[in-house]
Amino acid sequence: MILEQIATGGCQSYLVGCSDSSSAALIDPEISQIDHYLALAARDGLRIRYLIDTHTHADHFSATRQLARQLAVPVLMYRTSAAPFVDMRIGDGEMVMLGRLRLQVMHTPGHTSDSMCLQIEDSVFTGDTLLIGGTGRTDLPSGDPEALYDSLFQRLLKLEPKVRVFPAHDYKGRQSSTIGEEIASNPRLQKRDRAAFVDMMRELNLSMPRHVTEALRTNMSGGKSVAQLLAEAAARVPFMSLPELKARVEAADEDLIVLDVREREAYESGHVPGARLLPRGQLELRVNQELPDPTRRILTCCELGQVSTLAAATLREMGFPHVVALDGGMKAWRVAAYPLNSGAEP
Structure with a gap:
């Protein structure tokens, strides 16, 4: 597996490719990095076949629709996504093929109702469901702390401890973790009682993302941001x-x-x-x-x-x-x- 991780501030995108077939998927791309993604794919000899958003983002502007027009490849999201421009809606447990690679979907609602994780070999791309040392917030539209508890403790954390975790955000320059490391040291995951976890999430009192209204509008509709x-x-x-x-x-x-x-x-x-x-x-x-x-x-x-x-x-x-x-x-x-x-x- 070829893996390129691209940071845009605290946002993380991933170019994942099969070395045998040279086919690739771009996960959670950000609008300002389009030329960077294309340059990396060309350098690695990869052709992007899928553009994937792990959920409807509220804190950055997705590049999936613009890249889909530019490359003539499909946008893939979970089947309940509200975005009208999604070409391939995929369900829990389903897969897409990248040569010898299999990208398997795990529906993990909580941060948003359309959140999903993607497991590829010994790695899982967790979107905003599980972060390094944290979890996705649940106070944005369609967020649900009860659903996040189930997604984490009943599904994602039951993967093998050695599975590498690649989140959609990290603000401390960390690139990856493992399921085992997160179970052992992630402060939010120490609240293993459902009621305690839900209460914690409801009391976080986080500030809103800077461009939340504009980001949700553009990412849900396929419209353009002012910067674009x-x-x-x-x-x-x-x-x-x-x-x-x-x-x-x-x-x-x-x-x-x-x-x-x-x-x-x-x-x-x-x-x-x-x-x-x-x-x-x-x-x-x-x-x-x-x-x-x-x-x-x-x-x-x-x-x-x-x-x-x-x-x-x-x-x-x-x-x-x-x-x-x-x-x-x-x-x-x-x-x-x-x-x-x-x-x-x-």
């Missing part, structure tokens, strides 16, 4: 640096239209000299009136550089081929002490 939209826009748009724009402003470059896409109050408090105001929320409705010549060179700017990137991408899609975005934003412009005008448009 920004990354896609940035890949389609060229940029201009702050010093370059300053030089063009000072040279009174009449070939460049500076388009400030902030709201009026922000614009009037301070803008690039000569900049026009066209708020992003009105862009599509006013573009024909404000920008009648699609051949003009246009630079978009905003407060932090994100909204202007989206605006530039939109304008390019609408037929303005010479649009660029400012690399940075008005906040950086002010920090650099570059010239500012205030008030309404002249």
Whole structure:
């Protein structure tokens, strides 16, 4: 078995492959690591055949749907997953084949109702059911401490003590453990009485993941995160640096239209000299009136550089081929002490 472990902060993804057939599965991939996964697969001579999420993630953005479109391979999740883009729904005790490898599913609800673990030879990929020195939380949508107790003590912990444990998260730089080590030393597993375990899980009082609402929305629907939209826009748009724009402003470059896409109050408090105001929320409705010549060179700017990137991408899609975005934003412009005008448009 070929095994690559990829960490993204505390999130852990796994590329698992058969050395004989060169076929592989990618488990719990994270959206920012797509190029890394593909590079590892190419280096190891592997072809990804399955994209697997062990559960509906609430703390990171899954890459399964984007990779499925890119590679034309199926997304695999437990059969009760709500995600509409899942191609292969698999049940408890069922397997998928990777050459000589067998990936067997163990349904382990508790962290989420669709949580599953994957046993491959002497290893088990536990998602968020069992962590190194911990367990998955049960206070997120579809979490259930009673179900987690059963999944752990009646199923997962009955595997051979030597079976290696590879979780979907670890925040201390640890790569793996074993079932035996977790039984012996995992603090949460010392609560072996059902009522004591359930009470402990209900009293953890953990803070919510940073992007929980957005992550659940995108992972359950297959929609795009804000970061993904920004990354896609940035890949389609060229940029201009702050010093370059300053030089063009000072040279009174009449070939460049500076388009400030902030709201009026922000614009009037301070803008690039000569900049026009066209708020992003009105862009599509006013573009024909404000920008009648699609051949003009246009630079978009905003407060932090994100909204202007989206605006530039939109304008390019609408037929303005010479649009660029400012690399940075008005906040950086002010920090650099570059010239500012205030008030309404002249």
